[in-house]
Amino acid sequence: GGSDLECDVLVLGAGPGGYSAAFRAADLGLKTVLIERFATLGGVCLNVGCIPSKALLHVAAVMDEVKHFESLGVSFGAPSVDLAKLKTHKDKVVGKLTQGLAAMARMRKVTVVHGTGEFLDPYHVGVARADGGKQVIKFKNAIIAAGSEAVKLPFLPKDDPRVVTSTGALELRQAPKRMLVIGGGIIGLEMGTVYSSTVGSRLDVVEMLDGLMQGADRDMVKVWQKLNAPRFDNIMLKTKTVGAEATKDGILVKFEGENAPKEPQLYDLVLQAVGRVPNGKRIGADKAGVAVNERGFIPVDIQMRTNVPHIFAIGDIVGQPMLAHKAVHEGHVAAEVASGDTHAAFDARVIPSVAYTDPEVAWVGLTEDDAKARGIKVKKGLFPWTASGRAIANTRDEGFTKLLFDEETGRIVGGAIVGTHAGDMIGEVALAIEMGADAIDIGKTIHPHPTLGESLGMAAEAAEGHCTDLP
Ligand code: FAD
Numbered sequence: 001g002g003s004d005l006e007c008d009v010l011v012l013g014a015g016p017g018g019y020s021a022a023f024r025a026a027d028l029g030l031k032t033v034l035i036e037r038f039a040t041l042g043g044v045c046l047n048v049g050c051i052p053s054k055a056l057l058h059v060a061a062v063m064d065e066v067k068h069f070e071s072l073g074v075s076f077g078a079p080s081v082d083l084a085k086l087k088t089h090k091d092k093v094v095g096k097l098t099q100g101l102a103a104m105a106r107m108r109k110v111t112v113v114h115g116t117g118e119f120l121d122p123y124h125v126g127v128a129r130a131d132g133g134k135q136v137i138k139f140k141n142a143i144i145a146a147g148s149e150a151v152k153l154p155f156l157p158k159d160d161p162r163v164v165t166s167t168g169a170l171e172l173r174q175a176p177k178r179m180l181v182i183g184g185g186i187i188g189l190e191m192g193t194v195y196s197s198t199v200g201s202r203l204d205v206v207e208m209l210d211g212l213m214q215g216a217d218r219d220m221v222k223v224w225q226k227l228n229a230p231r232f233d234n235i236m237l238k239t240k241t242v243g244a245e246a247t248k249d250g251i252l253v254k255f256e257g258e259n260a261p262k263e264p265q266l267y268d269l270v271l272q273a274v275g276r277v278p279n280g281k282r283i284g285a286d287k288a289g290v291a292v293n294e295r296g297f298i299p300v301d302i303q304m305r306t307n308v309p310h311i312f313a314i315g316d317i318v319g320q321p322m323l324a325h326k327a328v329h330e331g332h333v334a335a336e337v338a339s340g341d342t343h344a345a346f347d348a349r350v351i352p353s354v355a356y357t358d359p360e361v362a363w364v365g366l367t368e369d370d371a372k373a374r375g376i377k378v379k380k381g382l383f384p385w386t387a388s389g390r391a392i393a394n395t396r397d398e399g400f401t402k403l404l405f406d407e408e409t410g411r412i413v414g415g416a417i418v419g420t421h422a423g424d425m426i427g428e429v430a431l432a433i434e435m436g437a438d439a440i441d442i443g444k445t446i447h448p449h450p451t452l453g454e455s456l457g458m459a460a461e462a463a464e465g466h467c468t469d470l471p
Pocket of ligand 1: 012013014015016017018035036037038042043044045046048049050051053115116117118145146147148166167187279282283314315316317322323324325326327356
């Protein structure tokens with residue numbers, strides 16, 4: 001049959017990458033169709049990722065914060081948590097944002113088609129619509145933004161509500177006494193924090209590598225780990241899960257490796273957070289001639305073009321880091337290039353990473369470990385928050401701010417912050433790196449006092465050999 005809908009740009013998937021691409025394309029005057037199999041827009045990030053996890057982490061952080069208020073002379077009653085109500089709160093947060101996106105799509109006259117799309121050839125996508133209908137859409141350009149999904153370990157019980165990925169964990173169906181987090185990365189540690197703080201779950205974490213939060217410098221992780229130690233019964237590094245059995249008392253998990261317990265361990269909830277796989281193999285890419293590598297990623301150039309020049313790909317499906325802010329910027333580039341802007345390209349120097357745990361751990365650009373590995377000599381400016389008036393006033397002075405400058409050029413090449421609100425501050429470091437700032441630029445920039453943000457100025461001053469004057 002013929003196509004019943006034609007467009008300049010077809011966007012497949014409405015996550016942060018896809019909706020950003022669609023909105024930018026529409027703003028540039030292109031007739032745009034956005035296809036999404038979920039009932040709402042926003043993809044993983046808004047529905048089952050960044051936003052719901054942060055809604056719960058905020059509650060967790062406040063609950064933890066007030067725990068030590070007694071020593072300040074302020075006491076509250078013991079908290080009681082209604083998980084169903086908390087879930088409703090989280091769902092409302094998500095709903096506000098996804099409805100906002102739907103309204104923005106209407107305002108921009110982006111046609112949204114709800115259903116699962118697959119390429120039929122290099123100029124057509126077929127959609128099995130959510131309402132049962134079928135539709136063929138003809139496009140001049142396509143932007144693939146089909147994202148990723150959680151890896152499921154083959155040896156874990158299937159269809160058991162006590163074995164979940166982050167999506168299941170966000171449903172808050174249970175208040176586990178003992179919870180196992182498989183994978184010591186950001187997502188696992190964030191979700192572990194939620195359960196530990198809100199319902200008091202005791203945590204075990206198992207990680208194959210030799211440290212938690214890979215990618216961050218160890219000095220930062222040390223600060224996090226010291227404060228978070230009370231949550232954990234067992235942090236099993238260089239260890240892996242090798243089997244599990246569903247019993248009526250819980251999930252019985254077997255371990256192997258350097259820190260494996262001798263006996264299998266029983267858990268009420270097992271969270272698998274061992275990474276995400278791209279959805280590249282499930283969109284009929286071959287029919288459009290789009291190359292997909294063996295892991296399911298779609299290779300692209302700096303203009304986000306696949307091997308087929310009028311088909312672009314963005315976000316988690318094109319590679320690491322799998323982060324919403326990367327997807328958004330790539331989406332803008334793809335839309336701009338599709339609109340005929342020959343100069344648009346993805347040339348970000350750095351992409352920040354944040355663990356929204358308590359304290360937060362944020363880093364951008366080179367870490368000290370990276371610099372060492374690449375043989376780049378760096379000058380370090382370190383500002384411990386024990387010297388920050390604001391951090392002390394907040395009774396949260398455990399953190400530090402660290403900036404790294406290339407010894408040869410003097411320019412900033414990396415930065416890292418551990419402490420409350422670290423994620424909100426790391427953007428300034430990203431800006432400094434993009435602008436090619438040196439320590440004097442940052443140190444002479446007047447930051448408001450007393451803020452945690454002024455620790456960035458102080459760290460830059462420290463790199464210049466000055467000591468800090470402000471308490
Ligand atoms: P996705 O968000 O995965 O969206 C892809 C969309 O395409 C989905 O809606 C999917 O339904 C749709 N789709 C796929 N195939 C088809 C098809 N054939 N037809 C129609 N529709 C299709 N990142 C951050 O930057 N900060 C965070 O704090 C953060 N927290 C996270 C917490 C969790 C628990 C998880 C799981 C992830 C988190 N992430 C975070 C990662 C972030 O969610 C992703 O990087 C981001 O969503 C990727 O965006 P995307 O547009 O590439 O794809």
